[in-house]
Amino acid sequence: MHRLRARYPDARIPLRHRNPLQLLVATILSAQSTDAQVNRVTPTLFRQYKTAVDFAGAPLRELEAYIHSTGFYHAKARAIQGCARALLERYGGEVPRTMEELVRLPGVGRKTANVVLSSFGVPGIVVDTHVRRLSQRMALSANDDPDKIEQDLMALVPRDEWSRFSLRMIFLGRELCTARRPQCPVCPLADVCPSSRYGGAPPWMA
Numbered sequence: 001m002h003r004l005r006a007r008y009p010d011a012r013i014p015l016r017h018r019n020p021l022q023l024l025v026a027t028i029l030s031a032q033s034t035d036a037q038v039n040r041v042t043p044t045l046f047r048q049y050k051t052a053v054d055f056a057g058a059p060l061r062e063l064e065a066y067i068h069s070t071g072f073y074h075a076k077a078r079a080i081q082g083c084a085r086a087l088l089e090r091y092g093g094e095v096p097r098t099m100e101e102l103v104r105l106p107g108v109g110r111k112t113a114n115v116v117l118s119s120f121g122v123p124g125i126v127v128d129t130h131v132r133r134l135s136q137r138m139a140l141s142a143n144d145d146p147d148k149i150e151q152d153l154m155a156l157v158p159r160d161e162w163s164r165f166s167l168r169m170i171f172l173g174r175e176l177c178t179a180r181r182p183q184c185p186v187c188p189l190a191d192v193c194p195s196s197r198y199g200g201a202p203p204w205m206a
Helices: 002-007 020-029 035-048 052-057 060-070 073-091 110-119 129-137 146-156 159-175
Strands: none
Touching: 002 159, 020 035, 020 073, 020 110, 035 060, 052 073, 060 073, 110 146, 110 159, 129 146, 129 159, 146 159
């Protein structure tokens, strides 16, 4: 972990936001999209819609137009609007602060919930496609299910490092340990990663 910390000392959520609601919406938009693309969309989106009431009452086609470039905009617009309406019905329009409450919201799974909880200072391991891939390459988990990988990592990593650890894994996955061309020779973890001898394509992931 100290090597990841040294390479990525300032591990912060790359999605731009000013409050938990904005982070929740941005995280929903980030599915099958890049943070950079989401960050291009959200400034205008958040100027137009500022509260759960705004999102809940927005004309669906108008909301879709704002988020179109993030992909899967029909499903994302429905998820955002359903989530906003649930916030109003259950929590007075405020974003809840527990995993149990968050995952009951439409379009919110454990990955999204852990991202949002981190804004409240609640530690959590976010298992996205990068963390999933790196956990398997590094033999930190033999599972393929994100929830099981999360549990495996929680058992290995100190609780107060959960959020920063998963962010650093994401950064490493984007920069060096990529899906198609992992750059093992220049990776700071090469000498301790069992996949490096296989060029990042170990037999257990075949």
